[in-house]
């Protein structure tokens with residue numbers, strides 16, 4: 502056996518890896534974090550528009566997609582949102598609640614980054630380090646890198662997913678899992694804008710509150726028309742449930758019924774043009790677009806035929822789009838797929854077949870919805886795998 506010996510080696514200095522290091526260090530374990538780029542927590546830095554949406558007050562397994570939807574439950578029980586927010590308070594990290602229970606850093610993601618780096622400062626870090634081999638011999642993991650050889654009794658793989666390739670992502674976790682005989686579910690982009698064959702370019706940049714559904718799954722949030730198709734939080738959320746060939750049904754006015762609104766207006770004595778009426782509920786641009794698409798001229802609302810009211814109702818409440826593709830890993834916030842959860846213990850994240858080998862964070866087949874769920878799962882799985890090290894004999 503050659504190289505420097507550590508109790509725990511963590512591969513990947515992202516949200517999950519740094520959390521694992523911080524927790525393992527609490528028991529005075531010797532910890533090495535190997536990162537193939539120059540800095541830690543680079544995704545956390547840009548997350549949430551620079552303010553890191555790190556958790557959500559509405560936390561449950563319902564917000565996660567996985568082949569095994571129950572797998573995440575243990576992690577969510579072991580790592581509690583209220584406890585973590587208390588920890589933030591005690592460390593003077595300011596945060597704020599936004600809509601739908603989302604918790605963001607109040608000032609900047611740098612606040613939570615500094616906290617995590619402070620908690621993990623006693624680890625050794627090896628940046629710009631490429632791993633050339635990882636093997637297990639006689640219960641010891643041996644790791645060869647371009648900077649030297651290391652060994653440990655525990656290895657935590659925290660190398661994330663493959664979305665946002667401009668950050669230099671890698672498929673290391675999946676390749677390592679396969680080398681150890683573990684099943685891996687192919688990655689695919691999630692939380693990603695959708696591409697339309699004929700995008701509504703005239704509306705590009707326009708946002709509106711909608712309900713988007715695929716089958717029984719639906720979300721309420723803002724939709725954004727883009728020059729290639731559709732984006733905005735409601736589309737990112739529903740995209741995680743979209744497969745090629747699926748249509749997305751969009752309710753452009755989810756909190757009202759256009760028929761009832763028209764009936765009410767029709768029966769009033771005031772004569773109002775349909776475009777002006779529509780502007781009460783939509784921007785002028787969207788109102789013009791709806792009338793153009795339904796081929797309704799700008800006449801008094803009392804002159805609308807039943808057929809035209811029906812057309813408006815169908816268009817507004819059941820606007821159906823059939824995306825031709827998603828916008829791919831370049832624009833996907835996360836990936837679906839990863840290490841098959843049936844290969845891991847849901848209580849510890851250790852591989853069932855390989856003792857001492859852990860997989861955490863986005864590398865495993867758990868994909869959170871938009872709203873702080875992905876960083877939260879990265880933190881939770883890191884916390885748990887890190888805590889397991891404190892019980893291990895080394």
Ligand SMILES: Cc1cc2nc3c(=O)[nH]c(=O)nc-3n(C[C@H](O)[C@H](O)[C@H](O)COP(=O)(O)OP(=O)(O)OC[C@H]3O[C@@H](n4cnc5c(N)ncnc54)[C@H](O)[C@@H]3O)c2cc1C
Nearest residue numbers: 513515516517537548549554661671673862863873875876
């Ligand atoms: C633009 C954007 C905004 C986002 N905003 C949010 C948000 O606000 N809230 C939220 O919950 N989620 C958000 N996410 C998702 C979230 O950032 C990730 O799900 C989360 O960071 C995953 O944590 P992780 O530790 O699994 O992986 P990462 O944070 O991606 O960390 C993996 C680390 O491993 C390193 N690595 C990779 N391969 C190797 C290798 N071979 N050797 C050594 N090191 C390696 C990487 O360089 C990286 O440092 C966002 C994602 C993006 C792209």
